[in-house]
Amino acid sequence: MTLQARDLTVQFPGAAAPALREVTLDIAAGSFTVLVGPSGSGKSTLLYCLAGLLQPTDGQVVDDGVPVTGPHPRRGMAFQRDILFSWMSVESNIRFALRANGVPARDHPAWVRELLTAVGLPLDVGGRRPSQLSGGMRQRVGLARMLAGEPDVMLMDEPFAALDAQTRLRMQDLVVDLWSRLRRTVLFVTHDVDEAIRLSDRIVVLADGHIRSTIDNPLPRPRPADSLADLAGYSELRRWLHHQLDTNTKITTSKEH
Known part of the structure; x- marks a missing residue:
């Protein structure tokens, strides 16, 4: 179990x-x-x-x-509301989770591309702020950030x-x-x-x-x-x-x- x-x-x-x-x-x-x-x-x-x-x-x-x-x-967590940092871009939000998981900075660009693709988001979303996204897109970013921790x-x-x-x-x-x-x-x-x-x-x-x-x-x-x-x-x-x-x-x- x-x-x-x-x-x-x-x-x-x-x-x-x-x-x-x-x-x-x-x-x-x-x-x-x-x-x-x-x-x-x-x-x-x-x-x-x-x-x-x-x-x-x-x-x-x-x-x-x-x-x-x-x-x-x-153990990764997804909440009722996305908890993205509003002052950060989508890419920076994901990078924050990668840093917390100990992923070296040199590997961040490849990880960001992989995670955005995994949750069905276009790569150009990375430069946007959460306020520029729809609710569904923000939840996808939230999933990408959760997956950045590679939770079991x-x-x-x-x-x-x-x-x-x-x-x-x-x-x-x-x-x-x-x-x-x-x-x-x-x-x-x-x-x-x-x-x-x-x-x-x-x-x-x-x-x-x-x-x-x-x-x-x-x-x-x-x-x-x-x-x-x-x-x-x-x-x-x-x-x-x-x-x-x-x-x-x-x-x-x-x-x-």
């Missing part, structure tokens, strides 16, 4: 209830796992603990056998939530393409059922700080957006997920579809 959460509890000061309560989860190397749940269910809190950006009140995160005590380049694990916190529908679908295609080519481990947070179905190998449903249920996604790849609903098993899986997301449904610890 690449990442393991063991009995994680997170209690924020002043909060009436824990954000996470004794959560245990194994993330297999090379898998594409999606965390889905309503707002306030603990999805982002769990992701931040796995990234090492938040220390749990109790329990432990282990990455490839090593306890997680803080961030590490092995890509942790993604609703990175496409603010994008329009068509751009969101294109970004989903990009992430699946990167995952299939690079074979990195992906843990992706969303509240959108169709996004969870389209992207995942495995879906983990969270509710009220608990893992309510898990399921292996039985739908074959590829899963084109315009024919997703036509795939055998799609309607049944979608109904099951909506049932699990219904807060009036009795909580189960695990479910195999």
